[in-house]
Structures are given as structure tokens and as C-alpha cells.
Amino acid sequence: MNTPLLEAKGLKVAYPVKGFRKPPVEIVHGVDFTIRRGETLGIVGESGSGKTTIGRAILGLAPISGGTLTYDGHDLASMNAQQRRKLSREIQVVFQDPYSSLNPSLTIGATLAEPLIVQGWDKAKATRRVLDLLDRVGLPKNAAQRLPREFSGGQRQRVAIARALAPGPRLIVCDEPVSALDLSTQATVMDLFIEIQRETGVAYLFVSHDLAVVRHISHRVGVVYAGDIVEQGRTGDVTVTPQHPYTQRLLLAAPIADPGLQAQRRTERRELRAAQEHLSATEASSASRPDAA
Numbered sequence: 001m002n003t004p005l006l007e008a009k010g011l012k013v014a015y016p017v018k019g020f021r022k023p024p025v026e027i028v029h030g031v032d033f034t035i036r037r038g039e040t041l042g043i044v045g046e047s048g049s050g051k052t053t054i055g056r057a058i059l060g061l062a063p064i065s066g067g068t069l070t071y072d073g074h075d076l077a078s079m080n081a082q083q084r085r086k087l088s089r090e091i092q093v094v095f096q097d098p099y100s101s102l103n104p105s106l107t108i109g110a111t112l113a114e115p116l117i118v119q120g121w122d123k124a125k126a127t128r129r130v131l132d133l134l135d136r137v138g139l140p141k142n143a144a145q146r147l148p149r150e151f152s153g154g155q156r157q158r159v160a161i162a163r164a165l166a167p168g169p170r171l172i173v174c175d176e177p178v179s180a181l182d183l184s185t186q187a188t189v190m191d192l193f194i195e196i197q198r199e200t201g202v203a204y205l206f207v208s209h210d211l212a213v214v215r216h217i218s219h220r221v222g223v224v225y226a227g228d229i230v231e232q233g234r235t236g237d238v239t240v241t242p243q244h245p246y247t248q249r250l251l252l253a254a255p256i257a258d259p260g261l262q263a264q265r266r267t268e269r270r271e272l273r274a275a276q277e278h279l280s281a282t283e284a285s286s287a288s289r290p291d292a293a
Ligand SMILES: Nc1ncnc2c1ncn2[C@@H]1O[C@H](COP(=O)(O)OP(=O)(O)OP(=O)(O)O)[C@@H](O)[C@H]1O
Pocket: 015, 027, 045, 046, 047, 048, 049, 050, 051, 052, 053, 054, 209
């Protein structure tokens, strides 16, 4: 099918503000994006730009105040709680900090089996599925009997991925899922995401502040700046030859290992800054000139 799995058109998100007759505060100002089946859309942007808010809108956790958000042809904004619950199997989530999202007193086996049993699976079938899932994410079988605190950060993130995969989702919102991990663990966990996608055809909305991470994992990338998507397109285009000055700044700020390249980047960064300063100075002076048409 060619219709996208998820489509946002003019999507706005606004949070209510406490206080009498205070208008809601709009965080996402009308963004368009699509996620096709089996595809990864990376969302990159600085802290506070609205990346998590976009993910939360998809999960039904942030109030949609305008535009449309369509999942597999169904409008998410107009769904009632019961319809939304049915969808919760299909749209799963992996957060940055797996420790706070795992129940510390439940074994990993119980954590993974719980949603299956709620779905009506019998215990033996659920146990088999849990062992399959552990194997799938590269954890030993005996992990089922252990508690979250007995695992490293990278292993806990594998547990979180297994939990998201358990109900057989078609879309996973991944909110900074590798940001708390060291570089080599980041790489292996990202490869796990990619492998799982190849095998299951699941789609990802993959949020990160790190352009290098987003570049590694995404087919397409959207760049968020102050609640707007300022640039989007194929990963190669957006992350190699970005058009928007903000993306150019993000790209130049991304760390790279090669010292020669790093020095070159520093020079490029300086030149870009100088050019932008020059541009805004020219704009300011022409704006103040009464004869400028
Ligand atoms: N529940 C809420 N009520 C009101 N404002 C909120 C709420 N949640 C987030 N915001 C505001 O929305 C803006 C965007 O936040 P968001 O968490 O989406 O940013 P982000 O891009 O994910 O940042 P980070 O990289 O730090 O995670 C911020 O200014 C934040 O203060």
C-alpha cells in the first residue's frame, strides 16, 4: 500500500495553562510529515524545540490543537479513549531512560509477559514469546528471572526494546533511546533497531538531539526548530548538504573523530557564523533605511 502509515498535516500541539482564562501555550506550530511502512523518520533539533512533544502527540499523550494526524487512515485526534487503547498495541514507545520506565520490583520476564497476558495470551505461550524476545534483542534466557537493577544501561535499553516489540507494533516512537549510552553501546543498540526493522517491517519515529545518531538510523530526517520543521528530506540530502542555516549549524556542531576534518569544520563554523552575522547586520541596516523598498 502506498498510503503512509502516519501522516501529520499542519499538526499543532498546545498545552493548557493553569489560571483563569489563560490561553493554551502552543508548542508545535503546524508541522507536516509522513512515516511510511517500515521506514525511519528521524527528528532532530536542540533541547526544547518540541521533539518529544511531537512523539507524545502520536502516542496520545499531548493535546492536538490543530491540523490532522492520521494513522493508517484513521484520525488520531478524533479517537475516543477506547479506540485509542486498541491502537496502543500498534504504536509503542521506547524512552531515553529505561530504568525509570521499568518497574524495579518486577523481573524482566514478568515485565515482558504482562502486556501479553493483558491481551489474553495464556501463560505458557507468553513465556515462550518472552524467551523469543530476549533472544531477539541479544539478552540471555536467564534474564527473564532477573530484576532491572541487575542490568547495565545498554542491556536495560534492550529490555525496553523487547517490551516495545512484544505486542507486534507497526510503529515505535523512539525518544532519545540511545542518548544515555556510551558511544560503542549506542552503535550496537542502533544496529539492533535497524536489524529489527529489517526483520519485522516496523516503522520508527526516531527522536534525537544528535545529528550523527539520526543520520545513522534514518531514511528521512525532519529538523525541528522552535516548534516548526524547518527542513526535511532524505537523510543524505539533509545531513550532507543542508539548506537551512539552523541545520547547517547543527551539522557543524556534530562531533567527528578525525582531527583534520575537525579543524576544517571549525573553520567552516567560523565562516558560517561570520556570514550569518554579516547577513543579519545587512538585514538590520536595510530594514532601518527609509529608502529600502
Ligand atoms: N506538559 C507540558 N506543559 C507545558 N509545556 C510543556 C509541557 N511539556 C513540554 N512543554 C514545553 O514544550 C517545549 C518543548 O518541549 P519538548 O520536551 O518537546 O522538547 P525536546 O525537543 O524534546 O527537548 P529535549 O531535547 O530537551 O528533550 C518546551 O519549551 C517545554 O517547556
